[in-house]
Amino acid sequence: MRMNSAPGKEILALIREGNYAHPGEEEAIDLTFSSLPNNPLRLVLDIGCGRGGTADYVRRHGWGSVTGIDIDAETLASAQELYPEVTFAVADAGRISELWRSRFELIYLFNAFYAFPDQQQALKEMHSVAQPGATLMIFDYTGRDGSPHDTGSWPESGSDGKYTPFSHQSWTPLHPDHFPEELHRAGWELEQTIDFSTHYLHWYRHLCERIRFNRERITAGYGEDWYKYTSATYENLREAVENGSIGGAVYWARRA
Ligand SMILES: C[S@@+](CC[C@H](N)C(=O)[O-])C[C@H]1O[C@@H](n2cnc3c(N)ncnc32)[C@H](O)[C@@H]1O
Numbered sequence: 001m002r003m004n005s006a007p008g009k010e011i012l013a014l015i016r017e018g019n020y021a022h023p024g025e026e027e028a029i030d031l032t033f034s035s036l037p038n039n040p041l042r043l044v045l046d047i048g049c050g051r052g053g054t055a056d057y058v059r060r061h062g063w064g065s066v067t068g069i070d071i072d073a074e075t076l077a078s079a080q081e082l083y084p085e086v087t088f089a090v091a092d093a094g095r096i097s098e099l100w101r102s103r104f105e106l107i108y109l110f111n112a113f114y115a116f117p118d119q120q121q122a123l124k125e126m127h128s129v130a131q132p133g134a135t136l137m138i139f140d141y142t143g144r145d146g147s148p149h150d151t152g153s154w155p156e157s158g159s160d161g162k163y164t165p166f167s168h169q170s171w172t173p174l175h176p177d178h179f180p181e182e183l184h185r186a187g188w189e190l191e192q193t194i195d196f197s198t199h200y201l202h203w204y205r206h207l208c209e210r211i212r213f214n215r216e217r218i219t220a221g222y223g224e225d226w227y228k229y230t231s232a233t234y235e236n237l238r239e240a241v242e243n244g245s246i247g248g249a250v251y252w253a254r255r256a
Contacts, residue, residue, distance in 0.1 A: 004170030019053030048112020123186030197247030
């Protein structure tokens with residue numbers, strides 16, 4: 001079981017009442033993009049787009065013409081069916097320059113970057129597919145020393161409800177002290193950071209309430225083990241946000 005698998009993302013969509021797998025759902029997108037002038041022709045790339053809800057929201061609100069990519073072909077097939085006005089392509093964030101060169105004016109990621117096994121390579125690939133002067137927006141988890149950043153583990157739990165410290169899934173939240181330098185090394189200049197940790201606290205408490213509220217629907221559709229797994233995963237994450245080892249932020253950078 002993994003929350004980033006196709007059934008995991010389906011369950012999150014059910015709980016969140018929309019095809020989103022990031023904290024704050026539409027509120028988070030609005031907070032992040034509110035200062036961006038509308039331009040429906042802007043060429044936009046959503047990396048790790050999942051079920052496509054964010055890509056379609058961005059398109060519908062006039063922020064650009066969106067292409068969504070994700071490594072998970074099964075999830076993308078549902079996204080394409082749900083949102084025919086968005087272009088989707090199966091691609092690994094570590095190899096996107098095989099598909100495009102110097103194309104996009106805005107590249108954004110909502111809680112996908114933490115899952116990339118080679119983040120520096122992904123930043124370089126984004127640089128290759130961005131136009132000169134393009135904008136990069138990364139909305140993601142943050143973590144300092146003592147957080148799962150050190151162990152490379154995702155704070156998920158097994159179906160027995162026990163914390164699994166070394167999961168197979170990559171989990172590297174952005175380190176606020178190191179990330180600006182990582183951006184710079186890949187040819188991006190950091191322009192602005194907004195901390196969303198207080199919002200994360202509220203969003204994850206609310207998400208845990210909604211998981212409990214949807215217990216019967218999750219169990220009926222996916223079985224009791226999936227309910228236990230989802231519940232334990234997000235209770236762990238809520239705890240990590242409450243004790244301050246995990247936070248959230250958005251980083252805006254420009255292609256040099
Ligand atoms: C937590 S979900 C977020 C989905 C979407 N951005 C949203 O907010 O609803 C993370 C997504 O990143 C995708 N992903 C993980 N590793 C990837 C990679 N190397 N290349 C492209 N996508 C990847 C996963 O398949 C998953 O759909």
